[in-house]
Amino acid sequence: MRISLFAASAMLCIVGGLFAQVNAKAILGVDLGSLYMKVALVQRGAPLEIVTNLHSKRKTEQMVLFDQGTRFYGADANGLLARKPTKTPVAMTVVLGRDDEHPTVKVLTERHYPLTPKYNATRFGSYFVVDGKDEYTPEELTAMLLNHAEEITVAYGKEKGHILGEIRDCVLTVPSFATQAERRALMDAAKLGNFNVLSLIDENTASALNFGMDKVYEEPQIILFYNLGASSLQVSVIKFHSYEMKEGKLSKKTKTVGSIEVLGKAWDSTLGGLAFDNRLVEYLADHFNAEWNKARGHDKDVRTIPRAMTKLRIQANKVKHVLSANAEIPVHMDSLHDDMSLSLHITRAKFEELCEDLMDRAVAPVHAAIKSAGLELKDITAIEMIGGGMRVPKVRAGLSAALDDKELGMHINSDESMALGASFFGANISTAFRVRHVGLTDINPFPIAVSLAELEAKEPKEGEEVWSKEATIFATNGKTGVKKSIAFTHDQDLHCALDYADADTLPEGSSSELQRYKVTGVAAFAKEMEEKGLGKPKVTLQFELTHSGITELVKAEAAVVETYTVEEEVEVEDEEEGDDKKEEAEAEAKEEETTDEDKSNETKTEEEEPKKKKTKLVEKIFGIRSKKPAFWTPKEKKRTIKKTLDVESYYVGKIRPLTEELMAESKAKLDYLNQKDKERIELEEAKNRVESYIYKIKNKLIDDEENIAKVSTEEQREELRKLSADGEDWLYDDGYNADLKTMEAKFAELSEPAEKVWFRVAEMSDRPAAVKEMTKKLEKVEELMMKWKDSMPQITDEEKADVTDKVTAVRTWLSEKEAEQEKLASHEDPAFTSAEVPVQTKSLERLISKLMKKPKPKPVKEEKNETATEGSNETKAENAEEKDGEDKDAEASSTQEEVKEEEEKKDEEEKKEEETTKEDGYAAETGDEL
Structure with missing residues (x-):
């Protein structure tokens, strides 16, 4: 299936030109990784861009620190992570839609994260316990991250001079292997954050979109995208080609546009950069334990100390990055724990030895993805590397060997391509943007089946079977963004179950249950039709697999075809060709007795024949009923009686989407925290104003002493000095914990007398x-x-x-x-x-x-007064008779000269008036500039 997709030029100015043609809102493309969050912004009149956060960084750490009623994000939270690990939940997106027994969640405990989720049977979901008391669900924590994404985008917009307004539309990335439960959990999180999710998009598909947005290949290219991220490995085989399409609906001209088609996917959901980090963490912990236990004479494990292990995780990540470009690195951690320091050297060879089995795992999904696409290695045209893990040299070497030494391409930003691709996709599916076309086809790797049973099961009669039906409606690697229907004859209400058809294809620990439906109204409709003597209704259920990878029952309908008889009037074609023999005989007898007069009438009739034909033609065109004889005959017809069925949905399983009640509860919690943050920010700003004004008074009394002395008395100046000194003492004593109202009152107390003095100084000049x-x-x-x-x-x-x-x-x-x-x-x-x-x-x-x-x-025209005598008038008349032609020419010439003189006079007056106005220095419209 082809959908229109943004394919802007790599030149940002061209992209901006496209957006300038429409009146659009801002759309965010958010790549919610497991370690960092990247945000891309698309808006009217500006190029697509990555949003830099409040610390001018292009990626933001995915964590939230809760400390003394205050929330900190990104670098602010990361800076305090080592000191307050039990107050800083991380990797919350990994827990979305998963229980505490899921392998990707259990690995957090194995990697010594201080905060790991627990399961809540009442909410049918996981939650984190922060600082041993406060509970937060992964949906709530993810909603906080998305709100922070909006916050940094608004701040970025102000810095760039953009007017963004309220940002609500977004496209979010998800792993290729994300199941429907995980995708729904992410959409619930976005809803909690007051976001409208235009769509979810797979991470590799978003990167491919960023890669191919400005490319049109004449010959098909099959490119393998290798994405080794922080927590997982994803491999996608994607075909890039082109097709012809009309330039417009009414245009006959065609143009060539690019097209992207996903052919196959594979993954390892627990292999990522953090897995490599953990091997270093274990090695460092073992080294510290050996020295610690030897020095202290006990047998303890540093792995039980959350703060120490958090420091080791941070250090291991730094070591990995350094070893990507260097052969060795010295490691020294002062006072890691119990006044013991950690010192050692780590070489790249040792690191690769620790991760040898991970290197083998890093290659396996490549072959699986090629097989999933139904291709062979020789069919792969190129390889593109994305994700932070691709920087590990051993991974690149192993991958190159597995791919017959094919070149490993790095033509796109491995960290930002997913966010950029997501924002492109958002620009396309939003009606506010006018974009060029690129075909896009994504696939769903998991087959989906539907099972039907009667809602109220009855004991079957002897020899009968219990009624049920099963069908796979969306096959493995089937296209997304499609609808499919199933139809069957039945007369009872239904229970419909949507499930993944093959549990073996799912990531380990995933549930196969998707959604359940109660379809009612069938039995009542069937009974009504039976009373009318009609048969069983035909039930049609329509399902949709959206571009977000979510399958739903979107339409349920029952229908019966009714056959009925109606009497139709049939007209005789020609009156003379009727079957009435008596009338025919009378006509023949009348013809034999025709007299001359009758012949005359017959001739007249023949003359009127064209008129009759004309009348018939008019009747045929306009549907005018002729006055011909007719008879009634029965005729069978069919009509379809339709009934829209009632559908009630619900969920089963250990993990379920948020109910309306739970959604309202979480929303109230987030609103409370948002209000607290707002009050805290206002209080901090008020405190800063008071502190700044205290120093302003002190500095101004010194810097502008001469002018202030001219407009104030010594008593007034002394009062200002005392106000500033007392204010400073209060601010760091009683005012340290003052509320907003008290702080604002203190500012007024300081500023009112001081502003009067500053005002008098200004008024002097x-x-x-x-x-x-x-x-x-x-x-x-x-x-x-x-x-x-x-x-x-x-x-x-x-x-x-x-x-x-x-x-x-x-x-x-x-x-x-x-x-x-x-x-x-x-x-x-x-x-x-x-x-x-x-x-x-x-x-x-x-x-x-x-x-x-x-x-x-307007000037008054002067009339010429004739004073000639009567005699002279007579003479003029005589002369006029004698020289008629000559006088007419003279009169015309005189008239033209008068008109010309009048126009010249008028132009001269207007020019004079204009010069006078300019000389006065006033124009009619500028009188207010006096």
């Missing part, structure tokens, strides 16, 4: 400047009025008087205020401020602007 500017405006108005007599004759004396009155009023106000100010001491509040001065001329400026727009009156 601002007020005279404002007065000077207003005086210039008034003088300019008076100069303008002097020119109005010649340049603006349309302004009346009354209007000029109004302007004069307003100018006088402003001068009077200014004179009174200056007189009041002279009576005040410099340390008193001023009689008027610089902000009040410009306001006084606003009404005057509006009036000037209005008058400048007043149009001039």
